[in-house]
Amino acid sequence: MKTASILAAAAALSAPALGQYNTGHGKKLVTSKALQKLINLDDLLAGSQKLQDFADANGGNRAFGGAGHNATVDWLYKELKKTGYYNVEKQPFVELFSAATVGFTAAGESYAAAYMTYGPSGSVEQTPLVKVANIGCTAEDYPAEVKDKVALISRGECPFAQKATLAKAAGAVGAVIYNNIPGALAGTLGAVGNYAPTVGVVQETGNALIAALEAGEVLVDLSVDTIEQNRTTYNVIAETKGGDHNNVLVLGGHSDSVFQGPGINDDGSGTIGVFAVAKALTKFNVKNAVRFAFWSAEEFGKLGSFHYLKTLNGSISGSAAEVSKIRAYLNFDMIASPNYVLGIYDGDGNAFNFSGPAGSETIERDFEEFYENKGLPHVPSLFSMRSDYAAFLENGIPSGGLFTGAEELKTEEEAQLFGGEAGVALDANYHQKGDDINNLAHDAYLLNTQSIANSVAKYAVDFKGIPRPNATLRKRSADSVRYLARFDHGSSHNHAAPCGNTQRVSV
Numbered sequence: 001m002k003t004a005s006i007l008a009a010a011a012a013l014s015a016p017a018l019g020q021y022n023t024g025h026g027k028k029l030v031t032s033k034a035l036q037k038l039i040n041l042d043d044l045l046a047g048s049q050k051l052q053d054f055a056d057a058n059g060g061n062r063a064f065g066g067a068g069h070n071a072t073v074d075w076l077y078k079e080l081k082k083t084g085y086y087n088v089e090k091q092p093f094v095e096l097f098s099a100a101t102v103g104f105t106a107a108g109e110s111y112a113a114a115y116m117t118y119g120p121s122g123s124v125e126q127t128p129l130v131k132v133a134n135i136g137c138t139a140e141d142y143p144a145e146v147k148d149k150v151a152l153i154s155r156g157e158c159p160f161a162q163k164a165t166l167a168k169a170a171g172a173v174g175a176v177i178y179n180n181i182p183g184a185l186a187g188t189l190g191a192v193g194n195y196a197p198t199v200g201v202v203q204e205t206g207n208a209l210i211a212a213l214e215a216g217e218v219l220v221d222l223s224v225d226t227i228e229q230n231r232t233t234y235n236v237i238a239e240t241k242g243g244d245h246n247n248v249l250v251l252g253g254h255s256d257s258v259f260q261g262p263g264i265n266d267d268g269s270g271t272i273g274v275f276a277v278a279k280a281l282t283k284f285n286v287k288n289a290v291r292f293a294f295w296s297a298e299e300f301g302k303l304g305s306f307h308y309l310k311t312l313n314g315s316i317s318g319s320a321a322e323v324s325k326i327r328a329y330l331n332f333d334m335i336a337s338p339n340y341v342l343g344i345y346d347g348d349g350n351a352f353n354f355s356g357p358a359g360s361e362t363i364e365r366d367f368e369e370f371y372e373n374k375g376l377p378h379v380p381s382l383f384s385m386r387s388d389y390a391a392f393l394e395n396g397i398p399s400g401g402l403f404t405g406a407e408e409l410k411t412e413e414e415a416q417l418f419g420g421e422a423g424v425a426l427d428a429n430y431h432q433k434g435d436d437i438n439n440l441a442h443d444a445y446l447l448n449t450q451s452i453a454n455s456v457a458k459y460a461v462d463f464k465g466i467p468r469p470n471a472t473l474r475k476r477s478a479d480s481v482r483y484l485a486r487f488d489h490g491s492s493h494n495h496a497a498p499c500g501n502t503q504r505v506s507v
């Protein structure tokens, strides 16, 4: 069944008499204090361990539609269903999954290399490396000698897909594209094509390879072992049976990890934090309905949340009226980064001159108050459009949330505010194998989950200061989103960017 029809049915069932919002007999109306009291670290870590176990039993990852992720989805569904407090739905959709295991050695030395999404499988051993001329954007850049060899190509100017295609056309059996600026190279070829097996390496590796070639022949081993398949996957959506279904708080995180690791901070922390609040909320009554969402395939471009909004606003089914029932969206994608900052999305645009739809400033202010009341610092986080809130911003829905940081380095100023190590990534294990149960900041995890509980309790009772979304806001917000594209180019290293796979660059 489609989401919108289920929700409409739920609304119809619970609509009747005035004031009869609540179905939980004898339960008290939720308060921040009482809800927070039910949040504890043991439960959070037990949940995280569950996700770790799912990854461990299934190849070390919980990438969307794979066994580790399916186990996550089924567990969330079952646990929420058995509370009896929620209408729970698994919303299916199909997307192309593409990932690979990559190996690269040159002159006997092993280098980190990254898969270029949509690239083909292939493997060569002890094959000479040949540097192409210029930046490999035209056929003339590829010398005849590159035939049956591995092409070494600089990043720059034209799409990676063009380079991988030209390499193949010139007869190369592999392509290594090196970054032309510092930092990781997370690339995509954009779509399936006629490519040589292609990997990306960092600038230092490129420089080392060029130096080695200047000294003589360099033999490389290159292997790309690709999985490419259409996978059915699921958003898990759980809405309180009680509460006003015309005034709904939606909150969530993504349930999938990258292929490279178990994703216990990204976004196991948001998943379990939101889940813990969902469990705790079952002890109370609510005035406004609360809808918990666990998005799939965020790491492949926020696919689950966009699919959900498309369903809801009628381009698949449903209607715009359904969208306007959502009074606010809260996003939690990484809330326990080991070298964390306490980041709050910049709803009012004060920090980054890009605000969310009207009401987002209230959501930001409410989060700020939670930390300030405890005498704790916080920093603003840019709506970089790199997590699931993007679909909600595009639909004009007031949004906010928390983010403790990913690959960006901690500044001196942040180290003074929050402790931890300056010059070290906020999450050094971001999108890697090490994003596991041993690398969570327990204090941030507990605190931020209490903060989620605080906001849920508040909006489950009253959306004061948060206007209802309307068509005008939606249009304006869509314009803003286009404007925001300027933040969306590879090298810009802003301070609010969670999931990198969603951010793969194509040039």
Ligand SMILES: [Zn+2]
Pocket (backbone or CB within 6 Å): 254, 266, 267, 298, 333, 334, 498, 499
């Ligand atoms: Zn994430």
